[in-house]
Amino acid sequence: MIEFISQPWAWYVSGPMLALVMILLLWAGGEFGVSSTLRTLCAMGGAGKKVPFFNFDWQKQIWNIVFIIGAMLGGFIAANFLTNPQPLVLSSATIADLNKVGIPFNGELAPMTLFSWSKLLTVKGFCVLVVGGFLVGFGARWAGGCTSGHAISGLSNLQLPSLIAVIGFFIGGLIMTHLLFPLIF
Amino acid sequence: MKLIKFLLIGILFGIIMTKSEVISWYRIQEMFRFQSFHMYGIIGSALVIGLIATFFFKRNAIRDIEGNLIAFRDKNYSIPRYLFGGIIFGLGWALSGACPGPMYTLVGNGFTVFLVVIASALLGTLCYGLLRKHLPH
Numbered sequence: 001m002i003e004f005i006s007q008p009w010a011w012y013v014s015g016p017m018l019a020l021v022m023i024l025l026l027w028a029g030g031e032f033g034v035s036s037t038l039r040t041l042c043a044m045g046g047a048g049k050k051v052p053f054f055n056f057d058w059q060k061q062i063w064n065i066v067f068i069i070g071a072m073l074g075g076f077i078a079a080n081f082l083t084n085p086q087p088l089v090l091s092s093a094t095i096a097d098l099n100k101v102g103i104p105f106n107g108e109l110a111p112m113t114l115f116s117w118s119k120l121l122t123v124k125g126f127c128v129l130v131v132g133g134f135l136v137g138f139g140a141r142w143a144g145g146c147t148s149g150h151a152i153s154g155l156s157n158l159q160l161p162s163l164i165a166v167i168g169f170f171i172g173g174l175i176m177t178h179l180l181f182p183l184i185f
Numbered sequence: 186m187k188l189i190k191f192l193l194i195g196i197l198f199g200i201i202m203t204k205s206e207v208i209s210w211y212r213i214q215e216m217f218r219f220q221s222f223h224m225y226g227i228i229g230s231a232l233v234i235g236l237i238a239t240f241f242f243k244r245n246a247i248r249d250i251e252g253n254l255i256a257f258r259d260k261n262y263s264i265p266r267y268l269f270g271g272i273i274f275g276l277g278w279a280l281s282g283a284c285p286g287p288m289y290t291l292v293g294n295g296f297t298v299f300l301v302v303i304a305s306a307l308l309g310t311l312c313y314g315l316l317r318k319h320l321p322h
Contacts, residue, residue, distance in 0.1 A: 015230025070195015075293025097274025137309025143270025156235030168271015
């Protein structure tokens with residue numbers, strides 16, 4: 001059983017399971033939207049005293065903070081007890097494309113040449129970790145949600161704004177991947 | 186005690202994020218290069234099930250654990266907010282290879298450097314809060 005679930009999960013397993021998370025959250029009295037935890041964390045840190053956007057009843061959002069603590073624990077459990085010994089199977093076209101911009105692939109989840117503490121103060125490391133994170137946080141709040149809130153919850157509820165946001169996600173992602181990557185890397 | 190179920194749902198979410206490899210920077214690159222169906226299959230199939238579930242939730246066929254009806258609010262219509270915000274988000278998603286769910290999950294996976302990504306995302310959220318009045322919504 002453990003061996004069976006330790007394999008990488010196919011899309012037709014992962015997608016429905018993700019929908020199950022959304023359903024369980026709704027059933028438990030929450031909703032599926034991860035980026036709003038960033039706003040809650042800012043409010044918990046006292047940002048509401050200076051910035052009205054963070055002056056809200058954040059205690060009502062504690063369930064979502066508990067949810068992301070769970071996500072970290074889930075990541076820990078999966079990485080330590082449901083480990084897949086095989087390297088990541090990546091499309092050969094992607095491997096070739098990334099090689100062209102000097103990003104190697106060795107079967108890990110993320111390129112260690114960028115995602116490690118020792119690379120934090122290099123130009124490329126700073127870009128992926130600090131600039132990347134900043135844009136995600138800023139953009140998610142401006143758009144009022146991220147992949148979970150818009151692409152899954154919002155589109156499931158047939159929200160036109162969510163469709164516009166998802167189109168925006170792809171415009172941004174395609175610009176970064178195809179136009180800016182060759183300049184940064 | 187009510188919070189325990191959110192912890193358990195979160196654990197399930199973290200395991201799904203990891204085992205589906207959605208947390209992989211490389212998988213996000215594959216998606217934005219249209220070189221694999223994996224990510225599209227995940228989002229697409231989640232959406233199909235999500236649409237069906239939301240349909241029944243809205244018909245009040247399913248109530249939440251406390252017997253309350255589940256309220257769905259319609260989002261206010263606007264183009265600039267969702268388009269510009271979405272584009273900024275997409276730029277960051279492709280660069281860091283992580284949207285907020287994976288950021289947290291990656292820390293649990295032992296990629297502690299993602300604490301920096303989370304801190305930066307918090308800073309981005311804070312800056313949005315500061316600049317909010319000046320941005321089109």
